[in-house]
Amino acid sequence: MSDKHLSTQFDSELTEVSTRFMEMGGLVEAQIHQAIRALSAFSVEVANQVTANEARVNSMEVEIDREISSIIARRQPTARDLRLLMAISKATANLERVGDEAEKIARMVRSIIQSGAQRSLPALELRVASDMASGLLRKALDAFARLDTTAALGILKDDNLIDREFDGFVRKLITYMMEDPRTISSSLDLLFLAKAIERIGDHAKNVSELIIYVVKGLDVRHSSMDKIESVVK
Amino acid sequence: MTSTITLPEPAPNLKAESKNLDFYYGDFKALKGVSMPIYENRVTALIGPSGCGKSTYLRCFNRMHDLYPGHRYDGRIELYPDDVDILDASVDPIEVRMRVSMVFQKPNPFPKSIFENVAYGLRVRGEKSSSYIEDKVESALKGAAIWSEVKDRLAEPATNLSGGQQQRLCIARSLATDPEIILFDEPTSALDPIATGSIEELIGEIKDKVTILIVTHNMQQAARVSDFVAYMYLGEMMEYGATGDIFMKPKRQETEDYITGRFG
Numbered sequence: 001m002s003d004k005h006l007s008t009q010f011d012s013e014l015t016e017v018s019t020r021f022m023e024m025g026g027l028v029e030a031q032i033h034q035a036i037r038a039l040s041a042f043s044v045e046v047a048n049q050v051t052a053n054e055a056r057v058n059s060m061e062v063e064i065d066r067e068i069s070s071i072i073a074r075r076q077p078t079a080r081d082l083r084l085l086m087a088i089s090k091a092t093a094n095l096e097r098v099g100d101e102a103e104k105i106a107r108m109v110r111s112i113i114q115s116g117a118q119r120s121l122p123a124l125e126l127r128v129a130s131d132m133a134s135g136l137l138r139k140a141l142d143a144f145a146r147l148d149t150t151a152a153l154g155i156l157k158d159d160n161l162i163d164r165e166f167d168g169f170v171r172k173l174i175t176y177m178m179e180d181p182r183t184i185s186s187s188l189d190l191l192f193l194a195k196a197i198e199r200i201g202d203h204a205k206n207v208s209e210l211i212i213y214v215v216k217g218l219d220v221r222h223s224s225m226d227k228i229e230s231v232v233k
Numbered sequence: 234m235t236s237t238i239t240l241p242e243p244a245p246n247l248k249a250e251s252k253n254l255d256f257y258y259g260d261f262k263a264l265k266g267v268s269m270p271i272y273e274n275r276v277t278a279l280i281g282p283s284g285c286g287k288s289t290y291l292r293c294f295n296r297m298h299d300l301y302p303g304h305r306y307d308g309r310i311e312l313y314p315d316d317v318d319i320l321d322a323s324v325d326p327i328e329v330r331m332r333v334s335m336v337f338q339k340p341n342p343f344p345k346s347i348f349e350n351v352a353y354g355l356r357v358r359g360e361k362s363s364s365y366i367e368d369k370v371e372s373a374l375k376g377a378a379i380w381s382e383v384k385d386r387l388a389e390p391a392t393n394l395s396g397g398q399q400q401r402l403c404i405a406r407s408l409a410t411d412p413e414i415i416l417f418d419e420p421t422s423a424l425d426p427i428a429t430g431s432i433e434e435l436i437g438e439i440k441d442k443v444t445i446l447i448v449t450h451n452m453q454q455a456a457r458v459s460d461f462v463a464y465m466y467l468g469e470m471m472e473y474g475a476t477g478d479i480f481m482k483p484k485r486q487e488t489e490d491y492i493t494g495r496f497g
Contacts, residue, residue, distance in 0.1 A: 005494045076453050078480045079489045217482025 010075055014084070017067045018145075021088050021095075024060040025141040028095045031057065031102035032134045032200060038109045039193070040127065042118045050106035057099035064092045083217060087210040091144065094203040098137060101196040101203075108193040117186035122172055126190075129165040130197045136162070136204035144207060149215050149232045152208035156228060162201035169194050238474045241460075247313050248273035248414060248444040249294070254308035254320075256289055256298070263289045265468045266308070271414070273313075276436060276445040278459035278476070280452060282496065286468040287448045291416050294319065294446060295333040296326035312413070331358070334412040338419040340399030342391035342406075347383050350391045350402055354410040369409050376442070377405035378435050397428025404435060408443075415439070417447040421454065433458050452492055456480050464488045 005011050031050055038046035068089050071077065077085055112118050136155055143151035170191065177187050212220050212232060220228045249271040256264035264286050271277055279287035289298075296319065298304040310319040312332065319329050342350050351370045360366055370387075374380040379401040383394070391402055400420060407415050417436070421429040436445060436458050449455050455462055455476070462479040464472045464487075472479065472488040483489045490496050 003495070006496070007494060010494065078452070078456070078492045079483060081493045082481065 007075075010071075013067075013071050013075070014081065017064060017071065017085070017088060020060070020064050020067065021092060022141065022145060024057065024064065024092060024095050025137075025144075027053070027057055027060065028098050028102070029134065029138055029141070031099055032130075032137065035102040035105035035109070036127075036130045036134065038106055039123060039130070042109065042113055042123075044110055044113055047106035047109045047113075050102055054099055054103045057096060061092050061096040065089060080214065080217075083214045087214045091207045091210050094206045098200050098203045101199050104196045105193050108189045108196070111189045112186050115186045115189075117183055120176075120180070120183055121186055121190055122169075122176060123190060125169060125172060126194055126197060129162055129169065129194065132158070132162050132165065133197045133200040133204070136201050137207075140204040140207040140211075144211050147211060147215050149212050152211040153229065153232045155208040156205055156225065159201045159205040162198055166194055166198040238461075238478070241475065245272035245275050247271070249313060249319075250311050251290075251293070252309040252311065254290070254293065254306070254310060256286075256293060256307070257305040258289075259303045263468050264293075267465075267468075267470045269463055269470055269473055271444060271446060272461065273444050274440055274442075275460040276440055276447060276458050277461045277463065278455035279446070279448045279463050279465060280450075280455050280491075281465035281471075282491070283450075285465040287463075287465045288418055289468075290465065291418055291446060291448050292335075294414065294416055295330045295335055296320070297335070299326050331410060332412055333414040333416060334407040334410065335416040335418065336400070336403050336407055336420050339423050340396055340403050342394070342399050342402055345391060346388050347391045347394070347402060348387040351405050351409045354406060358410065370405075373405040373409035374402075376408045376439060377401045378431065378438070379405060395428070397424050397431060400424060400428070400432055401435065404432075404439070408439065412443060414444045414446060417445065417449075419448055419450060422450065429454070464491060466491070 031053055034046055034050045034053075037043070038050060068085050071085060075081075112121065112123070136158055139151060140155050142148075143155065173187050173191055173194075177184050206221075209220050212218065212228065216231055218231050220231055223231075247270055251267050251269050251271075254264055254267045255262060267286075267290060269277075279290060281287050292298055293306060293310060298306070306320045308320070311317070312319055317324060319333070343353060345353070348370055351373050352366050355366050355369055360369075371380065374383060379398060382398060383402075386393075391399065394402060400423075404415075421432050424432065433454065436447070439445070447455075447459065459476045462474060462476050463470055464479070464483070464485075466487065472483055472485045474483070479488065480492060483492065
């Protein structure tokens, strides 16, 4: 299969927009790691850094979409070029949301620290889920770079594990609240935080669905796992 | 190559069909076993690089190749509903051209008045009634969306019109004889974007009355005007499908490389 267009300019525009997308992915990954670090160390400083970087993520989303609109207007891409650009545009929106979730985690960390309740909460229990979520996102970005549908399928399956971790954590949190109602306020912060982690997994899943769309040309959103497996194979 | 495609609902009727069509310019085989359906009241676009055989294929539909010695057809083109094989030697090419007319790349009005250009086919057919001819000319000019521009100057030479108007006049000339199929061979490549837009709009309007087969080098035009697309290469039909499918996810890598501009 030929990867080069007759127009080398078109090639470099597509490469440029893909590179920007990967750059944004890297930035968002770093944001999640920072947010998780802020949580495990209960550090206001680290949480503040996450908030400070959020604007950069937002502006990257806008820049990438502007580049994509410009390519569509000037090149009228079709078939896999069009699918790639559609997918990058949607995946960029997902990354921006992941950035929002990281910022939300940082905000909740600050709130918990302010309430002074950090010692009495099961925050460390979120470690497994948060590592899973950031791992999924990294895998999704790797799979996107390589347009690897098998890896994408794996991510779709793994997202269920995060959902299960989340459910388990909520049960634990309820026990804490019942035992000591004074922790309810901070526990709610922690619940939002856990939800943010769970959402990151969902966004990684969305990115994976887009990889299958680019390669196979089929939209597998809202499809059963059996259907998706048959598309990928 | 025939492949299964998803037809829109309700499924259109077949208007014509080429079956294993070969064509030779002397010793050179320009078409190799092309089989393809042409659906009624739909626009079918033929795309492919220069020399792929798309114009050759189009011209088979009104026996245009008969005009040169040494050209040879093999295979069939059936016209429905009466199952006539257009290519059969016993079929009169003039009869075929009454049913299948053609609009060319460069507008080619006759050196006559606007009115006479459109009336020409009717007169050739032996039509004598001047009121009938007048009605037909008016409705053909209206059908080709040029009536309002020329109704007060019907006696002027057609060559006074602009390129885009001349092309619409040629379409009106085709429509006047009520053809079943109109063949368009690069109908807008000599026109500016505005005139191109009006021809494309017109194609969309007249397809309610006729079946259209169009050759175009402009891929975006194929995407805009057609319901079905056939990609041809080196005399073979590589892929045929609904336009949306071909431009979003063609089945063959060769098609994808061509439409995304990776062909070289």
